[in-house]
Amino acid sequence: MTVARAFSEPSLRARFxxxxxxLRALADPASPxxxxxxxxxxxxWETLDLTRxxxxxxxxxxxxxxxxxxxRINALRPVSREPxxxxxxxxxxGAGDDPRRALxxxxxxxxxxxxxxxELGQAAVAQVVLNRLRHPGYPKSVCGVVYQxxxxxxxxQFTFTCDGSLGRAPEPALxxxxxxxxxxxxxxxxxxxxxxxxxxxxxxxxxxxxPTLVKLAQIGAHIFYRWTGPSGEASAxxxxxxxxxxxxxxxxxxxxxxxxxxxxxxxxxPPPRTVTLALAGETRTYTVAETEASGGLVLPAPGQLSxxxxxxxxxxxxRINEALADLERREATPSAGTAVQP
Numbered sequence: 001m002t003v004a005r006a007f008s009e010p011s012l013r014a015r016f017x018x019x020x021x022x023l024r025a026l027a028d029p030a031s032p033x034x035x036x037x038x039x040x041x042x043x044x045w046e047t048l049d050l051t052r053x054x055x056x057x058x059x060x061x062x063x064x065x066x067x068x069x070x071x072r073i074n075a076l077r078p079v080s081r082e083p084x085x086x087x088x089x090x091x092x093x094g095a096g097d098d099p100r101r102a103l104x105x106x107x108x109x110x111x112x113x114x115x116x117x118x119e120l121g122q123a124a125v126a127q128v129v130l131n132r133l134r135h136p137g138y139p140k141s142v143c144g145v146v147y148q149x150x151x152x153x154x155x156x157q158f159t160f161t162c163d164g165s166l167g168r169a170p171e172p173a174l175x176x177x178x179x180x181x182x183x184x185x186x187x188x189x190x191x192x193x194x195x196x197x198x199x200x201x202x203x204x205x206x207x208x209x210x211p212t213l214v215k216l217a218q219i220g221a222h223i224f225y226r227w228t229g230p231s232g233e234a235s236a237x238x239x240x241x242x243x244x245x246x247x248x249x250x251x252x253x254x255x256x257x258x259x260x261x262x263x264x265x266x267x268x269x270p271p272p273r274t275v276t277l278a279l280a281g282e283t284r285t286y287t288v289a290e291t292e293a294s295g296g297l298v299l300p301a302p303g304q305l306s307x308x309x310x311x312x313x314x315x316x317x318x319r320i321n322e323a324l325a326d327l328e329r330r331e332a333t334p335s336a337g338t339a340v341q342p
Contacts, residue, residue, distance in 0.1 A: 067204040074203050074223060080214050084195030085226075085234035089188035090130045092142075092241065101245035102142035103182055109146045111170055111178035112160030114222065121220035122178060124194045126185035128224070131198050133241060137231075137258040138198075140242035142186075144252045151253035155261055193217055196232055197224035199260070209260035227259055 114122045132138040132145045139145050149156040156162035200222045201207050213225035226232035
C-alpha cells in the first residue's frame, strides 16, 4: 500500500472504525466532551489544544494564574502520606506587655488572614505562626513572626501587614471570634491537622514556592505546607520564645523567608563587579567594593578594590610635588663622565 493510499480519507475512516470505543473517544477531535471522565483524569485536563499551549506560569513570583487554573494546579499536587509531626503545646503567660502584645498580633493574623474561614481553619493559621516562632528560620516572638518583611515593598510574610488591610476597622463579632482562637493557641491548644506546617496559601492562587514544600492538608480555602526533609520534622523546631514583642527591628521588618525567598534574593541581586589585574606574570581578580561610608567614600574590605580614587591629603600632595621637583633637577644635571653633545 502506498503512502498516499494509507493516509487517504477512506483508509483513515476504516482504520478509525476498527478502533475500540475507548480509543475512538481519545482519537475523535470532534468529541464534545473530550476524554470521558471515567478514564480517571482530572476534569479540565482531558484534552490538549495545540493552538493554546498550557500556561502554568509558575517560574516567577509575579506570575499570575487564574483562580480556576490555580485550583486545578493545586489539586494535582498530592497530599503527603507521611504521618503529621506532633507539635508540643505553646503556653504564653505572665505579666507585662508581652502577653498582651502577642495576643493582639496573633488575633490580627487570625482575623485578617482567616476571619471567614471555619474555626479549625482559623486555629490552623494560629498554629502556623507558633510553628514559625519555634523554627530556627524565623523570629522568636509572635509579633516578629507576623510582621516579618512588612517593611518591604514585596515579601511580607502575612499579606495583611503590607497591603493596607490594617487601615480597615475589623468587624466586632469576627474580631471577638479571632481573639478567642488566638487566646486558645497561646494557652496550649495544638492543631494536629496541620502538624509542623509553616506555610499556607488560598486555594485560588498557585504560588511559585508551593512545589518546593510538602503539602500537608487543606482546611477550608487554605492549603498548608511544611519544609522538606529534616527541617520540616518536629525535632527541627528547637527555637525558644524570646519575648520582646515590641522590638520589631529593621532586620525583622525587612526580613525574608529563608525557605521560599532567600534564593530569589540571590537571583535578584546584581552580580558583583570584578577587576582582573596582571602583574609580573601573576593574575588576580578583585571584587569592587559597593558599600559607601560617610562622606561618599567607598571603603573596601580586605581583598576588594575601591571603585573611586581617594583624594590625597595636603601632606601627600606636598611630598609628590617635592619628589617631582627633585626628579626634574636630577634630569637637568648631567652625571659625571657624560659627554655633552654639541
